[in-house]
Amino acid sequence: MWRVPLLFKRMENIMSKLDDIHFGGGVKAFFDLPIFGRSRNSDPVTSHQAAAQVTTTSNHFQIILDALHKHGSMGKDEIAQKTGLEPNAVARRLPELQKLALVELTGKNVRSKANRLEREWKAC
Numbered sequence: 001m002w003r004v005p006l007l008f009k010r011m012e013n014i015m016s017k018l019d020d021i022h023f024g025g026g027v028k029a030f031f032d033l034p035i036f037g038r039s040r041n042s043d044p045v046t047s048h049q050a051a052a053q054v055t056t057t058s059n060h061f062q063i064i065l066d067a068l069h070k071h072g073s074m075g076k077d078e079i080a081q082k083t084g085l086e087p088n089a090v091a092r093r094l095p096e097l098q099k100l101a102l103v104e105l106t107g108k109n110v111r112s113k114a115n116r117l118e119r120e121w122k123a124c
Helices: 004-023 026-031 045-053 057-071 076-083 087-099
Strands: 103-111 117-123
Touching (some): 004 057, 057 087, 057 103, 057 117, 076 117, 087 103
Antiparallel strands (some): 103 117
């Protein structure tokens, strides 16, 4: 099991890589804030509570990675079923996770909920 401080450091690294990939580092440079921060230290407690409830990309990444580590290789529909995320959200996040070398295709196909073939993914 991952330790919490290590997990947060890893998520910060992932978000920093995404910023570099999609925005050339512009998000962090522009705001000079952690990419996944939704509240400031000076904000009231209620702002921190609300920010903690927001499902963000980094939350999706961790939820998907946790499911793949726990359940093994799966297609996007099975990942969505096991995590409670929308299939479209999972489909958007998997290629991003692949760019970060956190997941990869197995080369196999599995059946989706609609009985169509879809690609199978695994954690790296």
